[in-house]
Amino acid sequence: MDLLAGYGTAAIVAALVAAFGSAFVRGLTGFGMAILIVPILALALTPVDAVLLTNFLSVFIGLSEIRRLLRDAERSAWAIIGLVALTTPVGLFLLGATTPDIARVVIAFIALSAFVAILLPRRGALEHHPATTGGVGILSGLMTGYAGMPGPPVVPYYVGRDIPRAVAKASMLLIFTCASSAGLVSGAALGMLDWALALLAALLFPAVLAGNWLGNRVSGRIEDRTWRICVGAVLGGAALAALWKAFG
Template sequence: MPLLDAFDTAQIAAALLAAFGSAFIRGLTGFGMAIILVPILALALVPIEAVLLTNFLSLFIGLSQIRRLVRGAERSAWIIAALVAVGAPLGLFALSVTGIDAARIVIAFIALSAFGAVLLPRRGALAHGPVTTSGVGLLSGLMTGYAGMPGPPVVPYYVGRDIPREVTKASMMLVFTLASAAGLVSGAALGVLDWQLPWLAVLLFPAILLGNWAGDKASGRIEDRVWRLCVGLVLGGAAIAAMAKAFG
C-alpha cells in the first residue's frame, strides 16, 4: 500500500500509541481524540491526509457507540452537527490550498488553543441561545475541514456548563461523529479523499477501540488535573514536533 510507505516502523508504532492514547482521552472525557491525533499523524502524512484519516477513525468509533450517543445527547448536538456540515467543506477547501508546512503550524496552534478551552469557568446549567449555538456549529465545521478538530468550539459549549457528565460526553461525541462524516463527504466531493486511507484507519482502529474502552472504564476514577496534565504534555509535544518539522 503506497500510503503506508509514508511511515517507517517507528512512525507506525508512534501512530498506534497515539491512537491508543487519544482514544483513551476520548473515552475518559468525551473529547480530545482529534486534538491529539491529527498533529501527530501530520508528522508522517501531509495534513489533509492526517485530517481525513482521523475523520475515518472518529467515525468508526462513533458508530460503534451510536445508540448510546443518540440516547444521551442534548437536542443542541443535532443543530450543531447540521451546521458543521455547512462549514466543513469550506474548511477542507482552505486546507487543500494551504502549504503543507503552514497547515502543520496552524493545526499545532489549534491543538494548543483547544486545551485552554477546558480551563474556562463553568457557567451553570442554562442552555445557550440560538446565536451562540449557530456560531459554535459553523466554527466547528470550519475546524473539522481544516484541522479535523471539531472540538475547540464544542468543548467549552458543553464542558463549561454545569450539566450531567454523561450528557456532556454523549452530546460532544455525537457532534464529533457526525462532524467526521461531514468531513469525509466533503473530502470525497472535493476530490481530495485518498481511498487508501480507510485501510490505514482499519490498521489503527484496534488501538482506538482498546484506548476508548480503557478510558471509558477509567472515567470518573481519574482526577481532572491528572488527565489535563497528560493532554497538555501530549499536545505540547505534538505541537513542538509539528513546528520543528515545518521550520526544519
C-alpha cells in the first residue's frame, strides 16, 4: 500500500501542521495528541491505519523523554499500564468489527464523560480506590485499541486529584507511551499493522518533536490553575467535536 497516495500537497501540509499542533498540546497539557491528530489522519488513511500511525508517533515522542517519565510518574501508572496491555487487543478487535457510526457514538460519550469528570472538585492525593484505578486501566485499554485515544479515562483520574502537575503529566504520558506500544503489538498480532506506517511516522516526527518541545516550555511558565483550565478546554473541545461527528 502506498500510504502517501491519498495525500496531495495540501493534505501533507495539513498532516504536518496537525502533528505540530497536537504535539504542542501534548507538551502543554500532558495529553491530547491522539484526540487531535487521529481525525485528520483518517481523512486520507483508513481508521485502523490512522490509529496505528498515531501509536507510532506516541511511542517515538514518549521514548525521547522516557527518563523523566519514569522518574516522576506515580506508582498507580504501572497498574493502569498492565490493564491497558491486556485490554487493548479487545478494543482493536472491536474497531475492526464495528461500523464507523457506532465507533463515533462510543467515542463521543466517553469524551463527554471525561470532560464532565474534569469539572468535578479536585480530590486528595490519596483518595483513589483500587477499583477506580482498575476501571481506568480497562477503559483506557479499550479506548487505545478502539480509537487510539487512551486519554479520556486517564486524564480526569490524574488531573482531577490534588497531586503535583509534574506527577500528573508524567503518569499520563508514561501510560500513553505504553498504551501506544500495546496498540502496535496488538495490531501486529492481529495482522492489522502495515509496517510502512513507521516510515510515515518518521516523516511526521520532526514536527511532533518541535511541537512537544514548545508545549513543554509554555507549560513550565504558566500557573497550575491556568494549566488545569487548558486541560479542561482541550477535553471540552474534544467532547464537542466527538458529539458533532456522532450526531451532526
